[in-house]
Amino acid sequence: MLKKLLLVVMSLIASIGMAMAAVNINTATEQELESLPGIGAAKAKAIVEYRKANGNFKSVEDLKSVKGIGDKVFDKLKSEVAVSGTTTVATAPAKDAKPPKADKKDAKPAAAASSSEKAKK
Structure with a gap:
């Protein structure tokens, strides 16, 4: 009996988790669409262009x-897409995004700055 109850609880948790990781194909950005399995940059762009040309998707099957x-x-x-609601998938940074580089002019070491200041005096 306890095993059956545990199984039911685990099923509910799994279904809630799936519902929380939904992408609304009518409002999602290309980057949000790329979070879906099997969707890369080209397919995400195709989805957005299709949506702009034809209006909102009426059903998930319209993606075909x-x-x-x-x-x-x-x-x-x-199982990860919807035609209503909000997109709840966190977007990852772009694959080719690089952290900003420090400006070498502004990044003088403290010792070098103090010795150059001494030389001016």
Whole structure:
């Protein structure tokens, strides 16, 4: 009996987790769409362009109308997309994003700055 109860609780937790990781295909940015399995930059762009040209998706299955999204790709992502609600997936930084470089002119070592100041006096 306890095992069955535990199984039910675990199923509920899993389904809540899936519901929380949804991407609204009608409002998501390209970067948010890229968080979906099987969706890279090109397919994310195709989804956004399709949406701009044809209006909002009426159902999740309408994604199959986007060039490059067939049954296999659709099967991978269908449980993670919705046509309403808010996108709840945190976006990752761009793959090619690099941290800003320190400006060498402004980054004088303290010892060098103090010795040059002494030389001026």
